[in-house]
Amino acid sequence: MWIAEETVRELDRPGSRDELARVATRAARAASGEPIEILWDGMWIRRAEGISFPDPELFQTAQPRWDRWCHMATKYVCDADDYWFHVYKPKLGDVIVDIGAGRGEDVFAFSQKVGSEGHVWAIEAHPTNYRVLNRFCELNGLANVQTLNVACVDVPARLHIETLPVWESNFVRSGDATPTSFPVEGVTFDSLAAEMGLDHIDFLKMNIEGAERQALPGCRNAMMRTAHVCIAAHDFRAGRGEGEDFRTLGFVREFLTDCGFELITRDEDPRYYVPYHVHGVRRDASGVDDLGS
CATH class of the missing domain: 3.40.50.150 (Vaccinia Virus protein VP39)
Structure with a gap:
């Protein structure tokens, strides 16, 4: 998984999701080399090219296709x-x-x-x-x-x-x-x-x-x-x-x-x-x- 399952289990809950968003954003930028952002706003969202993409399965993806995520x-x-x-x-x-x-x-x-x-x-x-x-x-x-x-x-x-x-x-x-x-x-x-x-x-x-x-x-x-x-x-x-x-x-x-x-x-x-x-x-x-x- 691109984010460790234990990290998701620990942080994917009210009060901790902002921290998970920061962890995920750092990981996504390091892997992609692009200014992608991960955030929580009622559901998990990827943001790239100035556009927001809600993604309920965000942390279920084993290995993202970063080229697609960054240029969707x-x-x-x-x-x-x-x-x-x-x-x-x-x-x-x-x-x-x-x-x-x-x-x-x-x-x-x-x-x-x-x-x-x-x-x-x-x-x-x-x-x-x-x-x-x-x-x-x-x-x-x-x-x-x-x-x-x-x-x-x-x-x-x-x-x-x-x-x-x-x-x-x-x-x-x-x-x-x-x-x-x-x-x-x-x-x-x-x-x-x-x-x-x-x-x-x-x-x-x-x-x-x-x-x-x-x-x-x-x-x-x-x-x-x-x-x-x-x-x-x-x-x-x-x-x-x-x-x-x-x-x-x-x-x-x-x-x-x-x-x-x-x-x-x-x-x-x-x-x-x-x-x-x-x-x-x-x-x-x-x-x-x-x-x-």
């Missing part, structure tokens, strides 16, 4: 440009919907790109990730972001979200609770869009680990008011033997085509997940503002 804000912006803005080019004042917002890694770039005149709707199902997402937005002044703690589905239901060792892989499912799952309310995005008065969406991103098969049918009406989309399919997880429910690429392509989008994929990209990012541009995008609800 830069990585967030570069990743958004690469993955989500490959076709869609954001403008000030745009409205973005992020279904599967995680801990704010894409919300950070979305918020910057649309500016104070724009708006980002960030939807995250897992309660821990949602708590981190809210804190991330609060700490970094992302005032143009509104968060919702629900799962997007085709039929309203009470569901569960599984907690995996790599939190980015958490997924929503039906069935019984397990020791590693949390209950979550499943709603259609169409109902959320109506409730929020979303009459136009410039870009809708969805990255929900196979649940896109259930979520997309509940977005159909809103899709007719959306100019650009990028849906992450997850066939590569099926290919790893994690279950055929993750094989969604064909469904995503058919659904978006039926909703009036021209599709673009990067089939030759060597990264195992990028060819499964399905970008869509509405064929009648010039008139999308005039589409009815």
Whole structure:
């Protein structure tokens, strides 16, 4: 561990966390050579490049990737440009919907790109990730972001979200609770869009680990008011033997085509997940503002 377990056990409690923060900051700076800071503000936080990153598992990390920890804000912006803005080019004042917002890694770039005149709707199902997402937005002044703690589905239901060792892989499912799952309310995005008065969406991103098969049918009406989309399919997880429910690429392509989008994929990209990012541009995008609800 990068901080001795006995030190964490001794100091990670009320009255001692400021000392643990000092110890951790010294260790992080010595290891990274960068002015990273560790602090406690309701949860453990890493601060680098002037940006605060809430991190509940901070002291559970065996060996941090210091290059990532010290340049995470830069990585967030570069990743958004690469993955989500490959076709869609954001403008000030745009409205973005992020279904599967995680801990704010894409919300950070979305918020910057649309500016104070724009708006980002960030939807995250897992309660821990949602708590981190809210804190991330609060700490970094992302005032143009509104968060919702629900799962997007085709039929309203009470569901569960599984907690995996790599939190980015958490997924929503039906069935019984397990020791590693949390209950979550499943709603259609169409109902959320109506409730929020979303009459136009410039870009809708969805990255929900196979649940896109259930979520997309509940977005159909809103899709007719959306100019650009990028849906992450997850066939590569099926290919790893994690279950055929993750094989969604064909469904995503058919659904978006039926909703009036021209599709673009990067089939030759060597990264195992990028060819499964399905970008869509509405064929009648010039008139999308005039589409009815």
